[in-house]
Amino acid sequence: MSHPNSPEYFVLTSVCDYDGSTNVLAICEDMDAVMYRIKQCYSSCGDEYRINCYHLTTASDAAERYNEQMVNRRKYQQEEAIKEDKAKRFDEMLKSDEELEKEKLEFEEMMNYDPEHKDIVVNTFNELSDEEKYLQSQKMKDESNT
Numbered sequence: 001m002s003h004p005n006s007p008e009y010f011v012l013t014s015v016c017d018y019d020g021s022t023n024v025l026a027i028c029e030d031m032d033a034v035m036y037r038i039k040q041c042y043s044s045c046g047d048e049y050r051i052n053c054y055h056l057t058t059a060s061d062a063a064e065r066y067n068e069q070m071v072n073r074r075k076y077q078q079e080e081a082i083k084e085d086k087a088k089r090f091d092e093m094l095k096s097d098e099e100l101e102k103e104k105l106e107f108e109e110m111m112n113y114d115p116e117h118k119d120i121v122v123n124t125f126n127e128l129s130d131e132e133k134y135l136q137s138q139k140m141k142d143e144s145n146t
Contacts (some may be wrong), residue, residue: 006055010034014041015048022050104143 012026012034026037034051041049 006057006061007055009054011052011054012037012053013050015050017046017048025049 007029010028010031010033011024012028013022013024016021026034026042028034028037038049041047103116
């Protein structure tokens with residue numbers, strides 16, 4: 001695969017049959033040079049050679065890619081932080097909804113099944129501050145509307 005305005009270099013390496021170590025034989029500018037270098041080698045059955053292609057990278061190209069990568073990382077981190085915050089708020093909302101539902105069920109059970117507790121609930125309601133009474137009455141209105 002060619003990169004525009006970037007020279008390609010081919011590296012020819014031999015692989016040792018016994019321990020797998022590699023030895024660089026040549027760094028060439030094209031495949032013709034690689035093939036002529038292989039022809040120079042004394043080879044026997046089972047010898048292994050590797051050809052790798054590398055592209056020359058300049059500092060300005062590497063700096064540009066690095067900056068793009070850092071921008072993408074920061075963008076990803078921000079998106080993940082937003083997702084985590086939304087998930088946390090959603091979990092809190094579910095917990096508060098579950099707690100309200102549980103309190104509502106407990107209240108309904110008390111009111112429906114044990115007439116003695118009605119007085120306790122009314123007395124507790126009378127001991128609340130005006131603001132708490134207002135909030136309780138709004139909840140009861142909302143529940144009766146639904």
